[in-house]
Amino acid sequence: MPDAIGKGLVAREEVDLALKACSDFRKHPCKLGPILPSQVADDLCNWVQCFPVHGATIALRRGSPSLRAAEHRHGELHSTRRKCEVIPMTRPDSSSVTYLVGGGIASLAAAVFLIRDGDIPGHTITIIEESSRIGGSLDAAGNPDDGYVMRGGRMIESKYLCTYDLFSSIPTLDGSRTVTREIFDWNETMKTSSKSRLFRDGHRIDAPGFGLSESHILAIERLGLEPEQLLGRSTISDQFDPAFFQTDFWRMWCTTFAFQPWHSAAEFKRYLVRFAHMVSGFNALHGIMRTVYNQYDSMVRPLQKWLEERGVNFMLNARVTDFALIQGNEGFAVERILVEEGSCLKEIVIGDQDRVIVTLGSMTEASSLGSMDSAPKLLGKSDGGSWTLWEKIAAGHAQFGRPSNFSNHIEQSKWISFTTTLHDPTFFQLIRDLTGNVPGEGGLITFPESSWLVSIVLPHQPHFIGQPEDVQVLWGYGLFVDIPGNFVKKPMSVCTGREIMAEIIGHLRIEAHASRILDACTCIPCMMPFITSQFLPRSKGDRPQVVPEGTKNLAFIGQYCELPDDVVFTVEYSIRSAQTAVYSLLGLERKPPAVYKGQYNPLVLLEAFLALHEIGV
Numbered sequence: 001m002p003d004a005i006g007k008g009l010v011a012r013e014e015v016d017l018a019l020k021a022c023s024d025f026r027k028h029p030c031k032l033g034p035i036l037p038s039q040v041a042d043d044l045c046n047w048v049q050c051f052p053v054h055g056a057t058i059a060l061r062r063g064s065p066s067l068r069a070a071e072h073r074h075g076e077l078h079s080t081r082r083k084c085e086v087i088p089m090t091r092p093d094s095s096s097v098t099y100l101v102g103g104g105i106a107s108l109a110a111a112v113f114l115i116r117d118g119d120i121p122g123h124t125i126t127i128i129e130e131s132s133r134i135g136g137s138l139d140a141a142g143n144p145d146d147g148y149v150m151r152g153g154r155m156i157e158s159k160y161l162c163t164y165d166l167f168s169s170i171p172t173l174d175g176s177r178t179v180t181r182e183i184f185d186w187n188e189t190m191k192t193s194s195k196s197r198l199f200r201d202g203h204r205i206d207a208p209g210f211g212l213s214e215s216h217i218l219a220i221e222r223l224g225l226e227p228e229q230l231l232g233r234s235t236i237s238d239q240f241d242p243a244f245f246q247t248d249f250w251r252m253w254c255t256t257f258a259f260q261p262w263h264s265a266a267e268f269k270r271y272l273v274r275f276a277h278m279v280s281g282f283n284a285l286h287g288i289m290r291t292v293y294n295q296y297d298s299m300v301r302p303l304q305k306w307l308e309e310r311g312v313n314f315m316l317n318a319r320v321t322d323f324a325l326i327q328g329n330e331g332f333a334v335e336r337i338l339v340e341e342g343s344c345l346k347e348i349v350i351g352d353q354d355r356v357i358v359t360l361g362s363m364t365e366a367s368s369l370g371s372m373d374s375a376p377k378l379l380g381k382s383d384g385g386s387w388t389l390w391e392k393i394a395a396g397h398a399q400f401g402r403p404s405n406f407s408n409h410i411e412q413s414k415w416i417s418f419t420t421t422l423h424d425p426t427f428f429q430l431i432r433d434l435t436g437n438v439p440g441e442g443g444l445i446t447f448p449e450s451s452w453l454v455s456i457v458l459p460h461q462p463h464f465i466g467q468p469e470d471v472q473v474l475w476g477y478g479l480f481v482d483i484p485g486n487f488v489k490k491p492m493s494v495c496t497g498r499e500i501m502a503e504i505i506g507h508l509r510i511e512a513h514a515s516r517i518l519d520a521c522t523c524i525p526c527m528m529p530f531i532t533s534q535f536l537p538r539s540k541g542d543r544p545q546v547v548p549e550g551t552k553n554l555a556f557i558g559q560y561c562e563l564p565d566d567v568v569f570t571v572e573y574s575i576r577s578a579q580t581a582v583y584s585l586l587g588l589e590r591k592p593p594a595v596y597k598g599q600y601n602p603l604v605l606l607e608a609f610l611a612l613h614e615i616g617v
């Protein structure tokens with residue numbers, strides 16, 4: 001028997017292959033060599049180290065590099081220092097169960113579609129989330145005293161078809177109408193119409209011209225037509241001359257959507273096509289829609305309430321660290337989910353009929369907060385569970401995508417947002433007078449001269465449910481965080497909330513009011529290392545399909561799976577991925593609403609053409 005071990009897969013250092021063979025144990029026992037049924041392995045325990053893996057035991061020669069590699073790979077699961085609980089396949093009834101990994105909008109939407117369209121009972125659905133609350137990137141929290149904080153502020157528009165489909169079934173918190181109805185009603189009364197999209201040299205620019213040359217317009221039109229495959233991994237800067245990046249079209253486009261010149265030309269092309277109907281009026285942000293409150297209060301809370309009422313289980317503070325996959329006749333299937341809950345490690349056993357839906361990656365992974373007097377820290381992918389999980393499950397499975405394409409370029413994907421809570425009306429009053437817009441009406445105000453390329457939004461107040469009347473909240477962000485500011489001569493990445501507000505005050509030329517504003521506000525900066533990672537140049541296969549080829553009970557959702565035509569960095573993309581995953585896994589005869597294609601509407605094209613050429617403005 002020792003010889004058999006010495007000659008087996010493990011002796012050739014192929015630890016992952018051996019572990020996979022363990023999972024195939026029941027089908028190919030004769031091929032296993034060193035993979036032993038546990039009773040045999042027990043006899044050898046003086047000579048080898050045994051690991052229980054997927055119901056079998058793997059035996060590795062003591063002191064061998066294979067053993068060290070295996071200890072490293074599976075140490076957390078099998079370490080004697082930690083309790084390992086196996087959650088068996090007990091079922092409340094004969095139903096199958098669904099596990100959703102991640103508690104962002106993608107998972108919440110998937111849970112709704114499972115219940116609403118798939119007739120799946122809520123109590124058979126469990127959402128596993130590593131943080132202490134659900135919502136993921138759609139977060140907003142805080143209070144007037146310590147300061148409110150939200151990592152993002154979302155713009156939506158009328159063609160978010162999956163989003164409106166989802167929320168057409170979800171009542172608002174007061175139950176008076178659906179969330180979709182609330183959004184449309186709200187945007188009837190509060191239409192976005194910016195009179196100050198750019199703010200330059202202390203003055204607002206009402207409906208700035210695009211400033212595009214003929215060759216820029218031709219390049220935009222060519223990109224609109226060019227098949228995505230031909231663009232490959234090219235960047236936006238590969239497609240345009242340097243002068244393009246000095247135009248006000250680019251300044252408005254890149255700050256509305258958070259593009260950088262080094263981002264994917266294919267993604268930029270998708271945006272041009274997907275938002276073709278918004279090019280006309282883009283310089284006044286016409287067509288941009290908002291929720292009544294921040295999106296946690298207006299979207300996540302109603303969703304959570306609906307799901308709780310239907311018995312969906314929420315496993316919070318629980319990080320999924322790995323899966324065990326088995327190869328069967330119908331393809332790969334998840335057999336176990338490994339979950340870290342505090343100091344406890346759990347294995348959840350997945351049955352034949354069960355489903356696992358995983359949110360891959362996260363744009364807000366490893367984000368960190370600063371304060372009025374401290375800058376946020378730059379963290380990395382090991383500070384959260386999202387990238388590490390994707391890396392583990394993708395190893396050896398090409399159809400699960402390539403996470404490193406998105407997670408290994410923090411210098412190209414990071415930026416900083418900030419939320420400021422004000423206890424004095426001066427700042428909001430000055431902005432109203434300077435921009436000609438009341439809060440909620442104007443949308444994004446960008447300072448094109450800012451070396452950080454900073455923008456701010458003054459939403460309609462109150463922006464948080466329960467926000468006191470004499471408190472205001474604004475949100476902003478900067479795209480270039482490693483360049484010294486124009487007024488605060490430091491990179492934004494090392495600035496405190498106070499310094500960020502001082503820089504904004506400088507751009508607005510309202511220094512005379514600085515101490516009054518700064519003394520009565522709390523600005524909380526947030527560093528997000530992966531915020532534009534989904535825009536990085538990508539090749540075919542970097543993003544996996546929603547239901548990866550050769551898998552039986554597994555689907556991927558969120559911002560990093562492949563969906564044709566639609567655009568990432570949107571709530572819509574996550575919801576579309578969820579709808580696609582659920583319909584496909586359940587084998588339903590229906591599809592999500594088709595992506596809106598304004599490029600086939602002659603009127604849309606004509607209006608975009610006139611706008612790009614600044615004809616009739």
Ligand SMILES: Cc1cc2nc3c(=O)[nH]c(=O)nc-3n(C[C@H](O)[C@H](O)[C@H](O)COP(=O)(O)OP(=O)(O)OC[C@H]3O[C@@H](n4cnc5c(N)ncnc54)[C@H](O)[C@@H]3O)c2cc1C
Nearest residue numbers: 102104105106130136137152155320362385386558570571
């Ligand atoms: C600053 C900012 C501005 C934005 N602006 C807009 C906008 O204007 N318009 C728009 O439509 N969209 C916008 N978005 C994008 C939108 O918010 C996101 O696309 C969407 O919220 C992503 O949802 P998700 O569920 O796919 O992923 P996430 O919200 O990232 O959710 C993933 C969840 O999984 C959890 N998780 C990760 N790994 C594990 C693990 N191993 N185990 C357990 N849990 C795990 C995370 O904690 C997280 O809660 C913006 C986002 C930000 C941050």
